[in-house]
Amino acid sequence: MSRIYTAAVLVIGNEILSGRTQDANIGYLGRRLNELGIRLLEVRILPDLQSALVPALRRLKEDYDYLFTTGGIGPTHDDITVDCVAAAFERPVIEHPEARRLLEDYYGDRINDARLRMARTPEGAGLIENPVSRAPGIKIENVFVLAGVPRIMQAQFEALAPDLVGGLPMQSVSLPVAMPESEVAPGLGALQERYPDVEMGSYPYMRDGRVGTSLVLRATDEARLKAATDELRDLIAALGGGLDEDM
Amino acid sequence: MSRIYTAAVLVIGNEILSGRTQDANIGYLGRRLNELGIRLLEVRILPDLQSALVPALRRLKEDYDYLFTTGGIGPTHDDITVDCVAAAFERPVIEHPEARRLLEDYYGDRINDARLRMARTPEGAGLIENPVSRAPGIKIENVFVLAGVPRIMQAQFEALAPDLVGGLPMQSVSLPVAMPESEVAPGLGALQERYPDVEMGSYPYMRDGRVGTSLVLRATDEARLKAATDELRDLIAALGGGLDEDM
Structure with missing residues (x-):
């Protein structure tokens, strides 16, 4: 039996907690990690407060094989993710020479102090490529610090994905x-x-006042998944039920 | 200055972690709690594993004024929320007489053992009305156990909302x-x-390859919010920027 690899995601975002913005990153990371044989087992959404973020970062990087953070790595005063990750690892924040070079190349004359903030990393961190807007993500041990904007986050994730070690992916039938x-x-x-x-898993839904149930089977072993699915189909038929054509 | 009331939400849902389903409850709760003067300061999404849920329930009910859970209160084997909440409070699970009566009235002849599972509560818990499909939510001290189906969750939340004590709501300008x-x-x-x-807060966005920024100001004091907003408008004008008409 292959080892199980686990991950957590820490979403840093007041705007999601206030209900102003709908998160679009959790689903993407859940699906992609599963394809890579890594199970997303915990998500936390926290505001941009150092007192909340540092203990959560410490805990999640210990408890899971991988930790991904989204958000809070831009140029403004409320972007405190880098400082919090550095504090969680008890390392100083430095200006990363390669990140500075990337930003200077990209912005040219328009470089300024705010933009150079995006070259700050915890000491000893590596960079994650950002083909969309250059400002890089950051990797440090098992922690991957990604942007909050979905298009950038996805590009950064795909840049780092080949380096992730996973086990067998979960197959699923719904x-x-x-x-x-x-x-x-x-x-x-x-x-x-x-x-x-x-x-x-069994997930009720309502559609046009009609009640239905999504039955979801998940396993890493395809033969066992198929055997269980066949038995479940027989069970549904025996109960006089049918598959819901509208889904 | 009025007291600040805080809340956490615990989403119980393998289907959200796997990326199969997009959560629709966090945004609703964030917005409605804010209107009631309660700040949502933490969300956790966890799978339906007792070993993960019980410690999280214990921690979140201590750290915040209110804790809301969504999901895992149906009739199937993977619905373990009630057992986990009872364990977190170190109370036994009982069959709640009023919940049983509600379910018997609703289902009539179609009552069965699976449906009666939805009458189980931690000892000493109260019920939260569910006008949609009767199976009640549960309240115990500062913890509110709600359904995962958004339409039911929202109806249960609105049934309990008049009992929540909050402070001044946050006003916001974007x-x-x-x-x-x-x-x-x-x-x-x-x-x-x-x-x-x-x-x-400052939230970058991209639209048709164009970069923009949502600036969001939030405060409980309307006069201070207006003063800050006026100054921010002046700042944007001085920078030669304008409001983004497309948003």
Whole structure:
């Protein structure tokens, strides 16, 4: 059995906590990490307060194989991610020579102190390429510091993805069933007991006043996933239910 | 100065961590809590594992005035929220007589063991009305256990909202500016120093290859917010920038 690799994401964003902006990065990272055989097991969303961020960074980088942060790496006073990551590693913040060079090349005459703030990194950190707007992401041990703007975050993630070591990716099957989850619950629970290596989730939904249930099976072993799915289809048929065509 | 009331949200959902489903509850809760004068200061998203959920519940209910959970209160084997909340409070799980009566009234002949699982609560808990599908939410001390389906979660939240005690709501102003944030950074930082009671955030965006910045000011005191906003408008004009008409 292959080792399980785990990850956490720390979203740094007052604007998401206030409900002003809808996060668009968690779903992307969850899907892509899974494809790489890494399981996203925790997300925290915190405001840009050093007192909140430093303890969370310390904890999450210890508890998981990888930690990704999004947001708070721009040129303004509220961009404190670099300082917090440095504090979590008990390292000083330096101006990274290569980051400075990248920014000077990109901005030319328009370079200024605010833009040069984006060359600051914890001492000993490496850079993550940003093909969109140059200001680099930062990697330090198992922590990857990414932008908050989705287009930049995605480009940075794809630049670092080849360096991530993962295990077997989770395969998944989703069966939308036109019946309430309480009707499939006993059979699903019994099936789960016989397939402890297949994660079985049940997610109710409502559409036009009609109740349905998404049954989701996930496993790293394709044969076991197929066997469990076949049994689940039989169970649904035996209960007189059908797949929900509208999903 | 009025007291500041704080809240955390714990989203229980493998399907959000895997990227299969986009969360729709965090933004709603952030906005509504703010209107009630309560600040959402932390969100955690965790899978349905007792070993992950119980320590998080213990910590978050201690650290914040209010804790809201979403998800994991249905009839299937993967719905373990009630057991985890009970464990966090070191109380047994009981069948709540009023919850049982609600479910029996609603389901009639179609009541079954799976549905009756939704009458289980930690001992001493109260119920939160669910006008959509009857299965109630649960309140215990400062913890509110809500459904994951957005329509039900929202109805439960509105049923409990009149009982929440809050302070002054945050007012906010958002100015979308057609310039990169690094150009407004020095002036914004200086303004923030003169208005420590007004939160100033800067959020870059890209649209059709054009870079812009959303400047967001937030404060509980309307007069201070207006004064800071007026100064910020003057600053943007002095920098030769304008409001972004496309936003």
